Amino acid sequence: MSFAVKVTGHVKSVVDEELPVLTGSLIASGITAGDATLWGPAAEEEASRRLGWVQAVSVSRPLVAEITALRDELVAQGVTRVVLAGMGGSSLAPEVIAQTAGVPLVILDSTAPGQVLAAIDGDAESGGLAQTVLVVSSKSGSTVETDSARRAFEAAYRDVGIDPAGRIVVVTDPGSPLETSAREAGYRVFTADPNVGGRYSALTAFGLVPTGLAGVDIDALLDEADATLLEVAIDSPENPALVMAAAIAGGGALRRDKLGLVTDGTHIIGLPDWIEQLVAESTGKNGTGILPVVLLPVSPELEDVPDDLRIVRLVDDAEQFHLFERHHDEVLVSGSLGAQFIVWEYATAIAGRLLGIDPFDQPDVESAKVAARGLLDARPEPAPPAFARDGVEVRVSDPALAAGGTLASVLDALWARIPADGYVNIQAYVNRLEVPQLAGLRELVAADAGRPTTFGWGPRFLHSTGQYHKGGPATGVFLQIVERTDVDLEIPGRPFTFGQLIQAQAAGDAGVLADGHGRPVVTLTLTDPQVDVLSLFEAAQ
Known part of the structure; x- marks a missing residue:
């Protein structure tokens, strides 16, 4: 099994109460089928344009060879340092993918001038601008942070006599202003599925292009995700996405609205930061939501757990679950990175239904x-x-x-x-x-x-x-x-x-x-x- 989840104590009673309702509503199979009506009439139009992530694994497969070929081409030119200019899900998913794979990838998701300069200049260990390719990721094509970074890199390349056309790769939605300007400038362009929101884009071009160019085995990542697709598509009490959704959003009026995310020995690095943006932006609206709180194993919140904080502990292997039995009333999770992406995306969308909100918009x-x-x-x-x-x-x-x-x-x-x-x-x-x-x-x-x-x-x-x-x-x-x-x-x-x-x-x-x-x-x-x-x-x- 590529993903495992165990619930104990109070959270188990919540899950046991919610699962029959969730399985009976056929929401897991409905999401897989692209049913945009699952979140109510007010959300239907948005949902109809935001369920492409369900097919991300199959849609992204053809990209692998294209990304690998471009990486080989760049490496042959001595270009081995990859900088990613992106924000939100466009940077957080690649960050966890690269860190977990142990592959260097410079993330530029800041407008702090010193940080921008450091991304441009590089260092002795990773190489400088002459060895650098910039990946510019923006769904809308107008994100001010990524547009500003692109402009700064273009100027820096020209200052040292490098044609930016050979050093800037663009990932954007088809038809965006960035696609138009990038093609006019001669940049390499990858277009992503426009029916995927940024925070659900981990397994699309936004997650795969920068990490693949940096040297991650993205084919293996897609394999990991593929291995769990059947599990999350079935309306069964064993569906890990249904269990997770019930655990984090169930309980009705007595729901715990804060989610403590603890990594305890897992090989996956930085996953809570990605989960944080996915869950917070998807659910935090209309005066309700789930607030993720990224914790250390020794954080104060774990010494005396607040009544409104649900703890999710990410561990390396389901066989280790028994080691954490002393932590009563927790959600224990293990799984490959690809599986984590799939399960959390499904679980967050299902949590939106439990909360009565549209999990795909970001009105504020x-x-x-x-x-x-x-x-x-x-x-x-x-x-x-x-x-x-x-x-x-x-x-x-x-x-x-x-x-x-x-x-x-x-x-x-x-x-x-x-x-x-x-x-x-x-x-x-x-x-x-x-x-x-x-x-x-x-x-x-x-x-x-x-x-x-x-x-x-x-x-x-x-x-x-x-x-x-x-x-x-x-x-x-x-x-x-x-x-x-x-x-x-x-x-x-x-x-x-x-x-x-x-x-x-x-x-x-x-x-x-x-x-x-x-x-x-x-x-x-x-x-x-x-x-x-x-x-x-x-x-x-």
């Missing part, structure tokens, strides 16, 4: 983009900080949050705004190559706030969990970390720089959260690159 994602564009056009001066201490400027959505005048008091005031069923979200709009330790804030904040805490690198999370923050339950409080840096980079053909873009994205999202949705937001601006943020937070605790 555009608001942050609109706000950022408005700020780029108007270029207002940033609001003065409430106060500044030790190289950190503090700005707040409500002056009362800053009344104490210290970082510790601001954090305490923010935690005090968390509802009993709430959560904390940390957003880091920084060059994460320079300060990867910022991710460690999640553990400190979770312990200090005493509630489930999520962490996202900005602006990448805007294309995934950003939907849940605005469209899901109004129970979140938000902590932004932004940086002031002398490093910047022009975006050719645009009236703004990467530095201005990422600042507008952070400020725009904060404004939408605070002004548009009434969410409490604290923004910490790091003005001194030597500031040790973890030390600041430890002191604040």
Whole structure:
């Protein structure tokens, strides 16, 4: 069996109650048959254009030879370093595929100027621009982050006398503006099935082109997925996708609306980050949803599990399930990466039906983009900080949050705004190559706030969990970390720089959260690159 799931305790009773309803509704076979009516009349039009992922394995098979041939051609030219410019599912799926295969792939899903420069320049180990091919992935063809990255790479290639036409590969939907411009420029273009949403695109050209060019055995990945297709298509209580959907979205009014994702010894690297964007963006709307929380095996949330947090533990082998029997009331999951993609996609779509929402739209994602564009056009001066201490400027959505005048008091005031069923979200709009330790804030904040805490690198999370923050339950409080840096980079053909873009994205999202949705937001601006943020937070605790 390519995928196995075991449920215990309370979650088993929930699953046992939901499975007869799910099997009786024929939803598994309905999804496989492309039935767009499964989510109700309001969702039918969207669903009719978003079920192509069910056939992704067969549709993608012909791509394998084409991608392999292009890789051989590039390697023969000494081009062995692959950079992927993509956002949301277009970058998160390739990231987990490459990491799990142990294959180097540079992911550029940031507008932080230092990170863009690092992607362009490369390093001694992986090679520099002369050895680099850029894959530009964008369904719409107009995603500002990927368009900006493409422009920067084009200029960089020309500066060193390299024709971009031989070094840029485009993955997009047929008929998009990017397809048109890319073909005119002579770039190699792969078009993906337009009936697949970005977060369901792991096994389409969006997942396969960058990873195949980087050297992943994508044929084997499709084999893994193929091996589980029959299991998820059958309306049976043994269907792992039905079990997973019941476990994460079942229970009715007593449902646990937060999903703790723990990797415990699995060979798959980074899968929770992909699951996070799939589940959060698919379900977080109409005031409901499932909030994924990516955890470590030693995270505070596991020491005393909140009543509203369902734990899913990802392990390497079903034969290891007995080793985790001490963890009562959990969902234990094992399986190949290809199988995980298939089961989670089915389970998330089925969860949408249980929640009564359309799992294929993202109605609140555009608001942050609109706000950022408005700020780029108007270029207002940033609001003065409430106060500044030790190289950190503090700005707040409500002056009362800053009344104490210290970082510790601001954090305490923010935690005090968390509802009993709430959560904390940390957003880091920084060059994460320079300060990867910022991710460690999640553990400190979770312990200090005493509630489930999520962490996202900005602006990448805007294309995934950003939907849940605005469209899901109004129970979140938000902590932004932004940086002031002398490093910047022009975006050719645009009236703004990467530095201005990422600042507008952070400020725009904060404004939408605070002004548009009434969410409490604290923004910490790091003005001194030597500031040790973890030390600041430890002191604040």
